[in-house]
Amino acid sequence: MAVGTQVWGKAKVRMRGGLATVRRAPRLPLAIALGFVLVAVFGDLLAPHSPFEAIVSARLQPPFWMDKGSLGHPLGLDTVGRDVLSRIILGARVSLAAAVASILLGGGVGVALGLVSGYYRGWVDALVMRITDGMLSLPLLLLALLFAVALGPSFTNLIFVLALVMWARFARLVRGEVLSWREKDFVALARVAGAPPLAIMWRHLFPNILNSLVVLATLQVGWVIIVEASLSFLGAGIPPPTPSWGSMVAEGRSYANTAWWISVFPGIAIVLVVMSLNLLGDWLRDTLDPRQRQA
Amino acid sequence: MTAAPILETTDLRKYFPITKGLAFSRVRGWIKAVDGVNFDISPGETFSLVGESGCGKTTTARIILRLEPPTSGAVRFRGQDIYALSGEELKAYRSSVQAVFQDPWSSMNPRMRIGPMVAEPLKYSSTMSPGDMKSRVAELLEQVGLEPAQANLYPHEFSGGQRQRIAVARALALKPSLVVLDEPVSALDVSIRAQIMNLLKDLQGQYGLSYLLIAHHLATVRYMSHRIAVMYVGKIVEMAETEELFSRPVHPYTQALISAALPARPGVERAEIILRGTVPSPVDLPPGCRFHPRCPQAHVRCSQGEPELREVSPGHYVCCDHC
DSSP states (O other), rough: OHHHHHHHHHHHHHOOOOOHHHTSSSSHHHHHHHHHHHHHHHHHHHHOOTTTTTGGGGTOOTTTSSOOTTTHHHHHHHHHBBBBBHHHHHHHHHHHHHHHHHHHHHHHHHHHHHHHHHOOHHHHHHHHHHHHHHHHHOOHHHHHHHHHHHHHHHHHHHHHHHHHHHHHHHHHHHHHHHHHHHHHHHHHHHTTTTHHHHIIIIIIIIIHHHHHHHHHHHHHHHHHHHHHHHHHHTTTSSSSSSSSSHHHHHHHGGGGOOOOOHHHHHHHHHHHHHHHHHHHHHHHHHOOOOHHHHH | SOOOOOOEEEEEEEEEEEEEOOOSSSEEEEEEEEEOOOOOOTTTOOOEOHHHHHSHHHHHHHHHHTOOOOSEEEEEEEEEEEGGHHHHHHHHHHEEEEEEETTTTTTOOOOOOEEEEEEEHHHSSSSSHHHHHHHHHHHHHHHHHOOOOGSSSSSGOOOHHHHHHHHHHHHHHTOOOOOEEESTTSSSSSHHHHHHHHHHHHHHHTTTTTEEEEEEEEEEHHHHHHEEEEEEHHHHHEEEEHHHHHSSSHHHHHHHHHHHSOOOSTOOOOOOOEEESOOSSSSSOSSSSGGGGTTTTGGGGGGOOOOOEEEEETTEEEEOOOO
């Protein structure tokens, strides 16, 4: 009896829709993810200093709670005397911009290919899926590194490289979903109504796979941040002096014993944001899963 | 016969390949889902295909709707082969032939509101303006007994019976001359079935529609149709006008089928014909008449030479050489 009431209560909350659903999201990850977006968008207003301004005389100044630290530079100064906090804040923008741009590009291409190959099947499907298998069987980080080195470090090239290694995941997911949706009677009825294939893909198939796409995109943001940071760490990502979390970790590497804060703070930022996005993605997947919704 | 038929099939066949192997697959055999089907439908007529599940009724419907090309044979609509149509002629075919399917859940896009869904055929197969479409949708919803304001709702906000009404409204949007009804009531409660069947009959009287009704439930078929064809593993075994078929079934399979249906009044004594064995696989058909291994009246000769449909009395066709 008690169990029954509880289930019913849950169902009622779900039915209340958007806002009620968001309220049930895991609090801390949601707060961190929202904070990350806000910091990325309003970074230049929030940062206490310019990320490029170097106070060479005070280089390697520790965070405020240590000896010789000061509240003017709460997280200390880096190897050439730039404010670590300000660089982390502006690095968020680079990470978010890279994630959004590469997901729009790679996701767009992947969704289009997945829709076409799942809907038409036949040789188009065979071709696209063999390329997808090929892409997914390669170590993507190494591939990204290879392309990034070949193309040279720049923001545009980074986006291109990330999209290139990402489209296959979207194509695979979308194609799989399309395979099940295309067999529904409403797709046959749309054909009977005279709807052209593009209209069927756009109006009937795409809206029904949107849930899965949102989940994948959320999880990909975390992945892009990691890859961008890794490429920047290896010197193949965002060229200096633009602040990027990955290159900041790299710059502080040789000072890890004496000035740990240069690497550790951007490292913590990466871990927090990526973990929050992954938790949010998992939660979204569970919430949007129709099998769970029916319960 | 009276007027020229609106739709005609000639020796329609659909074989699905059974393949083996992943990359370089080879065909191991064929599923003969539809194996030489001939019938025609007159204007204003309800023609029914009955038979067990898997006998090829739905595949026949899908071929007629141009969803699945036949392996051989032809479907002619007003004398034109529908698989040879393109451009404007195809558009005209699309606006003349519509469909209602069995599953009121699978036949609606859960992400599309009722209004655009009912208007979809108008959008793609007519030249109506968006404003006219809106008023046509309102008119259609009223016609099937729903409120025009319900056009803003999503499919999950309706019951199964209401969904089937919406499906009917959509099928009528283009004022078609033929509607394919693939098990239109079998997913519904008995109490709702009669409503939908009466709605369909009323609309037929109003617009002179032809129906191709696919069903397995004999009472539904008897109530709805003018002529009936009984299918058995891909082939029509008997075809006649409704009353003729029910009162004088000739083919042993039809006799068994009708004897298996429940009588309208309980307690009525009836002899039920129980068939031996099971339906043969459409991959390995028995030689000769495909029904002979189960036929209570089978002769030795039945396993040699496939029988063809022949007229036993005016308009009554049977696919059996011995009855």
